[in-house]
Amino acid sequence: MMRRGLWIAIGVVVVLFLVVLMIFGSYVSAKNQMVAKQEAVHAQWSQVDVVLQRRADLIPNLVNTVKGYATHEEKVFADIANARAGLLNAHDPAGKIQANGQLDGAIGRLLALSENYPNLKADQNFLSLQDQLEGSENRIAVERRRYNDTLRDYNTFIRQFPNSIWAGMAGFQPDNAYFEASAGSREAPVVKF
DSSP, X not given: XXXXXXXXXXXXXXXXXXXXXXXXXXXXXXXHHHHHHHHHHHHHHHHHHHHHHHHHHHHHHHHHHHHTTOTTOHHHXXXXXXXXXXXXXXXXXXXXXXHHXXXXXXXXXXXXXXXXXXXXXXXXXXXXXXXXXXXXXXXXXXXXXXXXXXXXXXXXXXXXXXXXXXXXXXXXXOOOOOOOOOGGGGXXXXXXX
16 A cells, blocks of 8 residues: 555656646747747847948938039938938837838938929939939838838747746747838828829
8 A cells, every 4th residue: 555655656746747847848948939039030120220221321422412403402401311310329129210210201302302303313323322222222121021020920929828928937028119101101192293
């Protein structure tokens, strides 16, 4: 009888040990995945940052070209300089996302100036810079989408059960710094002939 009780006690201890081992294994596995997904978000943000920097580097050349034709458009030039400075001085994704929205609007106003200056529209330097800026905008759109997808994957993973428990224990928090369309982009542009 004593032997049987000993075997039962050993069995219970082994089962408890296996349960604890499975829980610990689940925690370690989830934490490793959270670290990998968080690093993927940081890496993808770096890609966004690179293309934003490329666009910011093109802007002074574009502004200087336009200034040669549109010398009295100081407000537009000041808006671009301020928006570009805001982008370059932002240190976190949320700040850069906000500054990027302001820069989008300022660049749009700058490019709209070309409609008022036919010689500017024909200038090869302006056209080349406009093409490069368009290429940068396309790259930014691709990297924004990839960043949002990577961030969504991370946020989804840490909010799912039981990962949400492990994320709370390990200090992982959801990140809501998504790129969204600016308010002005939802309005259809006015075309005048």
